[in-house]
Amino acid sequence: MSHTKYEAIGDVAVVTLANPPANLFDAGITDGLAEGLRRARSEGKRAMVIQADGPIFSGGADVNLFAERTAVEAREMFEEVLPLIGAIEDAPFPVIAAVHGLCLAAGLEIALAADLVIAAEGTRFAQVEALIGAATFLGGVYRLAERCGSARALEIVFSGDQYPAEAFERWNIINRVVPADRLREDALAWAQRLAKGPTRAHAVSKALVHHSLAHGPRATDRYLLDAAIPLFETRDMQHGVGLLLRQGSREFLENHADVVFEGK
Incomplete structure (x- = not known):
């Protein structure tokens, strides 16, 4: 039960x-x-x-x-x-x-x-x-x-x-x-x-923290390349970078709370 x-x-x-x-x-x-x-x-x-x-x-x-x-x-x-x-x-x-x-x-x-x-x-x-x-x-x-x-x-x-x-x-x-x-x-x-955030990026951040706690920062620097670099090909990162380029840094940072990601 x-x-x-x-x-x-x-x-x-x-x-x-x-x-x-x-x-x-x-x-x-x-x-x-x-x-x-x-x-x-x-x-x-x-x-x-x-x-x-x-x-x-x-x-x-x-x-x-x-x-x-x-x-x-x-x-x-x-x-x-x-x-x-x-x-x-x-x-x-x-x-x-x-x-x-x-x-x-x-x-x-x-x-x-x-x-x-x-x-x-x-x-x-x-x-x-x-x-x-x-x-x-x-x-x-x-x-x-x-x-x-x-x-x-x-x-x-x-x-x-x-x-x-x-x-x-x-x-x-x-x-x-x-x-x-x-x-x-x-x-x-x-x-x-x-x-509403970049779910795949959040998952990577969690994995990096747990890996560093277990293996230390230097080992995680190497792990990062395999874990985090694939985010470049996600729709969320492409969307975020595109918004930043279109809006400019100041406007983007002032309105970042309004950005909605797909989690993909």
């Missing part, structure tokens, strides 16, 4: 966690997220929002999944779940996590897999796994370190404490904090703006 809902709003896919009241991660949520990503790709969506019903984004994984499970069984479980993190990161369009209430453990790890995170005022974040003697099994600690540095990431994970959205914004873990009553509206507006 899926514990998610899928909406198509123009070129934007919205996947909603729907396992109230705590939106605990179980097979219904992980399978639903994976299916939402597959559907968005097959429908040619150009941006995605991951949000949640109920009073909180997610309280983490259902701890019943951990009870009386051997290491062998746990490995099999996480080998099935971990590809979901990669699927979010590798989506060929921008992914925005819109979080509220509490964003804990697996919920935070899903948010960290998104490209951008927008949070409602009052949201609190934590990696609480250490409180039960566990590690961040979906890669939370090192994805935190990518965003805020190793010392701050280890502080967050070692303590298990809850941190306000404003602190996570200040530490560059999340992008924006907005009034709670505007969360869905602002997240959707952001996604719709990105969906």
Whole structure:
């Protein structure tokens, strides 16, 4: 049984966690997220929002999944779940996590897999796994370190404490904090703006960032030639360059927000 809902709003896919009241991660949520990503790709969506019903984004994984499970069984479980993190990161369009209430453990790890995170005022974040003697099994600690540095990431994970959205914004873990009553509206507006952009170029930018984090800037300088140069033959880049040449630099830069690309 899926514990998610899928909406198509123009070129934007919205996947909603729907396992109230705590939106605990179980097979219904992980399978639903994976299916939402597959559907968005097959429908040619150009941006995605991951949000949640109920009073909180997610309280983490259902701890019943951990009870009386051997290491062998746990490995099999996480080998099935971990590809979901990669699927979010590798989506060929921008992914925005819109979080509220509490964003804990697996919920935070899903948010960290998104490209951008927008949070409602009052949201609190934590990696609480250490409180039960566990590690961040979906890669939370090192994805935190990518965003805020190793010392701050280890502080967050070692303590298990809850941190306000404003602190996570200040530490560059999340992008924006907005009034709670505007969360869905602002997240959707952001996604719709990105969906009007050069989707293939955005996908290349994502790939370059992930490659550099894994292999370093010098190796990515070489990878860039294979990944980015083909953009010269896309309709979007030809359209953008043509507009710039016709309008001139000043007019183009002043009105660039009005430029709409095809995503091709």
